[in-house]
Amino acid sequence: MYKIVKAKELTANIYLMDVVAPRVAKYCEPGQFVIVRMGEDGERIPLTICDYDREAGTITIVFQCVGASTKMMASLQEGDSFHDVVGPLGCPSDLVKEDPESLKNKKILFVAGGVGTAPVYPQVKWLHERGVDADVIMGSKTKDLLILEKEMEAVAGNLYVTTDDGSYGRSGMVTQVIKDLVAEGHQYDVCIAIGPMIMMKFVCLLTKELNLPTVVSLNPIMVDGTGMCGACRVTVGGKVKFACVDGPEFDGHQVNFDEAMRRQTMYRTQEGRAMLKLEEGDTHHGGCGNCQ
Amino acid sequence: MDVLKKVPVREQDPQVRAANFEEVCLGYDQEEAMCEASRCINCRNAQCVKGCPVAIDIPGFISKVKAGDIEAAYQVISESSALPAVCGRVCPQETQCEGKCIRGIKGEPISIGKLERFVADWARENGVVPEGCKEKNGKKVAVIGSGPAGLTCAGDLAKMGYDVTIFEALHEPGGVLVYGIPEFRLPKKAVVAKEIENVKSLGVKIETNVVIGKSITIDQLIEEEGFEAIFIGSGAGLPKFMGIPGENSNGVFSANEYLTRSNLMKSFDPDSNTPIMRGKKVAVVGGGNVAMDAARTALRLGAEVHIVYRRSEEELPARVEEVHHAKEEGIIFDLLTNPTEILADDKGWVTGMKCIRMELGAPDESGRRRPVVIPDSEFEMELDCVIMSLGTSPNPLISSTTEGLEVNKWKCIVADEANGKTTKEGVYAGGDAVTGAATVILAMGAGKAAAKGIDEYLKNK
Numbered sequence: 043m044y045k046i047v048k049a050k051e052l053t054a055n056i057y058l059m060d061v062v063a064p065r066v067a068k069y070c071e072p073g074q075f076v077i078v079r080m081g082e083d084g085e086r087i088p089l090t091i092c093d094y095d096r097e098a099g100t101i102t103i104v105f106q107c108v109g110a111s112t113k114m115m116a117s118l119q120e121g122d123s124f125h126d127v128v129g130p131l132g133c134p135s136d137l138v139k140e141d142p143e144s145l146k147n148k149k150i151l152f153v154a155g156g157v158g159t160a161p162v163y164p165q166v167k168w169l170h171e172r173g174v175d176a177d178v179i180m181g182s183k184t185k186d187l188l189i190l191e192k193e194m195e196a197v198a199g200n201l202y203v204t205t206d207d208g209s210y211g212r213s214g215m216v217t218q219v220i221k222d223l224v225a226e227g228h229q230y231d232v233c234i235a236i237g238p239m240i241m242m243k244f245v246c247l248l249t250k251e252l253n254l255p256t257v258v259s260l261n262p263i264m265v266d267g268t269g270m271c272g273a274c275r276v277t278v279g280g281k282v283k284f285a286c287v288d289g290p291e292f293d294g295h296q297v298n299f300d301e302a303m304r305r306q307t308m309y310r311t312q313e314g315r316a317m318l319k320l321e322e323g324d325t326h327h328g329g330c331g332n333c334q
Numbered sequence: 335m336d337v338l339k340k341v342p343v344r345e346q347d348p349q350v351r352a353a354n355f356e357e358v359c360l361g362y363d364q365e366e367a368m369c370e371a372s373r374c375i376n377c378r379n380a381q382c383v384k385g386c387p388v389a390i391d392i393p394g395f396i397s398k399v400k401a402g403d404i405e406a407a408y409q410v411i412s413e414s415s416a417l418p419a420v421c422g423r424v425c426p427q428e429t430q431c432e433g434k435c436i437r438g439i440k441g442e443p444i445s446i447g448k449l450e451r452f453v454a455d456w457a458r459e460n461g462v463v464p465e466g467c468k469e470k471n472g473k474k475v476a477v478i479g480s481g482p483a484g485l486t487c488a489g490d491l492a493k494m495g496y497d498v499t500i501f502e503a504l505h506e507p508g509g510v511l512v513y514g515i516p517e518f519r520l521p522k523k524a525v526v527a528k529e530i531e532n533v534k535s536l537g538v539k540i541e542t543n544v545v546i547g548k549s550i551t552i553d554q555l556i557e558e559e560g561f562e563a564i565f566i567g568s569g570a571g572l573p574k575f576m577g578i579p580g581e582n583s584n585g586v587f588s589a590n591e592y593l594t595r596s597n598l599m600k601s602f603d604p605d606s607n608t609p610i611m612r613g614k615k616v617a618v619v620g621g622g623n624v625a626m627d628a629a630r631t632a633l634r635l636g637a638e639v640h641i642v643y644r645r646s647e648e649e650l651p652a653r654v655e656e657v658h659h660a661k662e663e664g665i666i667f668d669l670l671t672n673p674t675e676i677l678a679d680d681k682g683w684v685t686g687m688k689c690i691r692m693e694l695g696a697p698d699e700s701g702r703r704r705p706v707v708i709p710d711s712e713f714e715m716e717l718d719c720v721i722m723s724l725g726t727s728p729n730p731l732i733s734s735t736t737e738g739l740e741v742n743k744w745k746c747i748v749a750d751e752a753n754g755k756t757t758k759e760g761v762y763a764g765g766d767a768v769t770g771a772a773t774v775i776l777a778m779g780a781g782k783a784a785a786k787g788i789d790e791y792l793k794n795k
Contacts, residue, residue: 126542130549270572271591273587273591
């Protein structure tokens with residue numbers, strides 16, 4: 043069992059938890075993820091490691107309620123436990139393999155969309171601890187959905203916040219901010235974009251035009267997370283890759299996003315039904331016309 | 335009774351079992367078992383033992399069954415095997431012990447597998463556990479993977495007095511026994527979990543959720559956690575795909591994914607938290623035991639199921655019993671057929687599969703006749719789900735993170751067959767991680783040999 047030592051709702055439907063998982067905390071690096079299971083019959087859910095404390099043996103996870111399993115997970119409190127936490131999985135971010143001194147000469151731009159802020163944070167923090175200040179664009183639909191702004195501010199070089207509806211910070215999509223920054227004369231050597239698949243797709247379309255190399259972190263459907271099932275296969279540069287072991291980070295200009303987005307919908311019907319069952323319980327009697 | 339024939343074993347009716355996940359074979363009762371045991375002529379130079387990769391004293395245990403002393407029979411088997419209830423169910427006896435049985439020369443061989451299963455089930459139901467070791471030597475050995483190779487190696491080492499910890503990547507121990515082989519062939523709670531409990535009762539510790547190569551490396555286990563020897567039994571977990579167009583469409587799965595969802599995650603149960611696609615018309619590509627398992631699972635989930643295999647029935651790598659069961663249940667075999675493309679609608683969901691007919695040409699290096707394309711024989715199958723069951727290869731997570739551990743061109747760990755010794759000192763390996771995908775019992779044999787190898791190494795260290 044893996045004890046939850048902190049549980050907090052960051053904003054509507056997005057939760058942060060610190061979990062005791064010493065084996066994960068000991069060797070994990072930015073860019074890696076874990077798979078958690080809430081209970082004995084729980085689904086295996088991949089989540090990015092947002093932060094870690096090697097001495098305390100804890101990791102920080104951030105998740106958004108997107109289905110029945112994550113909704114149930116949101117009810118966990120400090121003192122409760124996860125049945126399983128396995129990791130760290132996936133490859134560490136390319137940045138952590140580079141020489142920190144050479145990184146200092148690089149202009150790095152992070153683009154974080156929605157809950158994608160969680161996986162961006164440990165990378166920016168890692169760089170900050172090594173004296174590298176990276177610029178960060180954080181975008182969300184609206185002001186209330188922004189997460190980890192203060193934490194990010196503390197570790198980022200320049201932080202640019204934008205909301206789609208203009209309720210806070212700049213107004214418009216993250217792609218608009220990239221365009222604006224470039225127009226303002228900013229020059230970047232590399233961009234790391236993490237967020238919803240559709241955001242990463244459009245960031246990549248833009249940065250390709252701008253000739254700005256871009257790394258994305260993919261979050262496809264997974265089961266085991268060790269290369270065993272192939273559920274997470276994505277096409278990168280015309281080759282089939284398993285996001286769990288070959289990724290999760292890939293060259294964004296090579297990723298077939300349309301296929302990846304399509305594959306994410308694989309279980310949408312079943313997930314929708316599970317959500318209805320959870321929300322409506324016994325009162326759900328098949329009004330949707332689809333239930334068995 | 336006819337001494338030339340096996341005592342028939344009761345099975346669930348094919349029509350009934352095609353719609354449930356309960357075990358197909360019901361096994362012998364004591365009367366049937368004693369009757370079958372009485373057919374054994376107790377050969378002095380028993381060939382059956384030579385056919386068994388873990389060399390169970392087969393005439394020895396059968397003579398105990400004959401005498402009605404089932405507990406004694408169990409202890410005889412336990413000396414050599416940690417997983418008799420599993421082996422009695424999934425071993426290919428027809429090519430091993432039973433294939434060598436003298437009775438089989440004229441008539442049918444003794445039903446050794448079914449007798450082993452009866453003895454193991456009887457022991458479990460009557461609370462009999464294997465005898466462990468009284469004296470511990472305090473030396474720590476790590477076993478990577480809790481499948482058949484790892485459990486066997488760990489059990490044997492514990493019996494010799496070692497302090498053994500198994501590290502398992504998944505959340506449940508058992509390896510292929512829990513994620514791969516379906517419930518209707520090998521019940522998980524009733525059989526697999528109990529045999530694992532027996533291994534634990536020998537003093538073996540099992541730590542789940544540890545991915546060696548990610549959570550911690552082999553070298554770190556030795557340097558930081560004080561393990562004096564390591565056994566790698568991490569299996570062959572990497573699925574193969576065909577590389578044909580359309581293979582990433584929605585509704586195409588590896589057999590590994592499909593079976594892991596159903597077996598490990600229990601998604602055959604509509605109340606499971608893990609979803610699985612319940613196809614209407616499913617093609618399973620491949621002809622091995624895993625293909626049969628995937629096909630029979632899809633059938634039980636309500637589909638019309640086709641096995642698509644490029645050679646003929648004679649070359650099917652699956653056990654005859656599995657093919658027979660699959661046919662009985664209504665699986666359709668499309669043989670001498672090879673897929674060339676998977677077709678999908680504009681949203682990316684599978685709608686069908688383009689195939690081409692094959693014929694058999696001259697034998698290839700495997701000795702089987704090579705399938706050759708019949709020109710202009712393309713046709714389309716209408717489908718909504720395709721399961722690729724083309725074999726698996728070892729996962730490179732361990733070999734790529736362990737310095738000095740040699741692998742061959744198939745990424746299989748190079749290890750001495752006789753004692754499991756690898757190219758790295760103190761590190762042993764066996765099972766599918768060394769051979770590529772094979773059988774439960776061969777993995778157990780390798781685990782056993784490695785336990786001996788490790789014992790010799792640590793005694794002389």
